[in-house]
Amino acid sequence: MSSIVSLGQPTVGAEELQAIADVFASGWLSGAGPTCATFERRFAELTGTSDALATNNCGAALHLGLSVLGASAGDEVIVGDYTFPATGHSVAWAGATPIFADIRPDIWSVDPAAVEAAITPRTVGILAVDVFGQPADYDELQAIADKHGLWLMEDAACSAGASYKGRPAGSLADVATFSFHGRKGITAGEGGALTTNRSDLADHARKLHTYGIAPALSREGNTDLPIPSFDELGFNYRLSDVAAGIMLAQLDRLETLVASRQRIANQYATLLVDVDGISVPVALPDRVHPWQSYVITLDQNVDRGKVASYLKANGIQCNFGTYASHVQPIYGFSGHLPVSADLFKRHLAIPMHANLSEDEVDRVVATLRAALTT
Incomplete structure (x- = not known):
């Protein structure tokens, strides 16, 4: 029988194995450590943003983004319909209601006219999807968001390396989210990232993604004994440094x-x-x-x-x-x-x-x- 031609396949090898060995040698394997920090700096550069936050998957990044944008019970978020349900689920996780809008017949991202038609007094934001990686119509979507006082979010799960009118995916909305699942263009098997040019959103997301406190790395090297205080309910959405090491090798590719x-x-x-x-x-x-x-x-x-x-x-x-x-x-x-x-x-x-x-x-x-x- 002929060999199988696989639907998808990661490109990994000696470079990724060496990256894992380097993390092992560092002694810091857990999440939000120094290797994660290096990956975040490089990913922010790649996406043309001021901040990137590594997460354990794209669903976590979506939920974080919606949380810091303020989506909550009673709100409606307009979502591009043609997408894996993680997009709609994340809106529900935040307590809001996803209102699906139809798509363009050619590139399958959300139709801006359908977005405008779906706006109600309860609408707080637009969550566009870069379907299979090709960016949506962000100029038109931003104009709609500005007209109606809404925020705009980019589900860039498939979009590492993409761009729109010369601007890299990840920089096209208030917040963007990426996936590093095994079927994606670059991968650590699992993983994700949130990117933004808004420091207020980045700071809040970083706090929420580590149970509601600053990550342990921020206390590394202190000569006293800082004890964090929990004042907001957060989550455990950190990417391990092992996965971040793999992602550094993937960025090189x-x-x-x-x-x-x-x-x-x-x-x-x-x-x-x-x-x-x-x-x-x-x-x-x-x-x-x-x-x-x-x-x-x-x-x-x-x-x-x-x-x-x-x-x-x-x-x-x-x-x-x-x-x-x-x-x-x-x-x-x-x-x-x-x-x-x-x-x-x-x-x-x-x-x-x-x-x-x-x-x-x-x-x-x-x-x-x-x-x-x-």
Whole structure:
């Protein structure tokens, strides 16, 4: 049987192992230590922000961001609908209600017109999603936020290395959040980060992410015995220094990894242009797409389940795209968002990671052609 072409795959090796060894040698393995501090400085530079805060996952970063922005019970937050439910969940964790807005049919991020139509007197903010890494329409969204006195937040879970009109992902809203899950462009297996240019939000987030006190590193080297005082309910959202060491090695790889994914996306687009029954994803010229996933849209008359079964039977991993959040029963959302609902049924993710060879891409496309004609 032919080898499996994996849907996603991390790029890790000797550099990451050495980074782990360096952390072990330092003696500080727990969260929010010196290696985390170094990673945070470098990630802030990468994202063009004044502050970055490493977290144990993106869900934690989302919750922290919403908490410091003040989302709470009785509030509504408008959320781009086409996303993994961590986005909507985080709004609920903060006590607020996610109000889902429909998406653009081409790049699948939230439609600014749908955002404006969803605003009510209870709306406090907008949570946009950079779907599969390509940034949303932040100029238009910021104009809406300013007009209505709302804050703007960027779910940049897939967006490390992306940019919008020359500005890096992470700097496009009041707060942004990233994921370093194993399927993302850079990864420590798990992990996340919050970025912001607002020092008030950064300071509050740093306090909340360590149970409501300053991290132990801030007391390191004191000659007296400082005893923290707890005056606000916080969380344990720290990233371990072991994971932060891996992330430092991954940051060194980021430019090369994004370039590899862009090369693969270009190869796919060239090979798939004449394949009947599908449409290839759109990358807009005013933004850098890091291609966390490569998701094709099947025509209405194509049986997605049949295509997926054929691919898997022939060693090509695949999956659906992501979720139309508004149809998930947990939210009890009563509206219908036709664009998101339609794409939820027709999207198919095919292999995308920086380790794919040209021959493997050729094989994926050939197998997909066969699946569509069988």
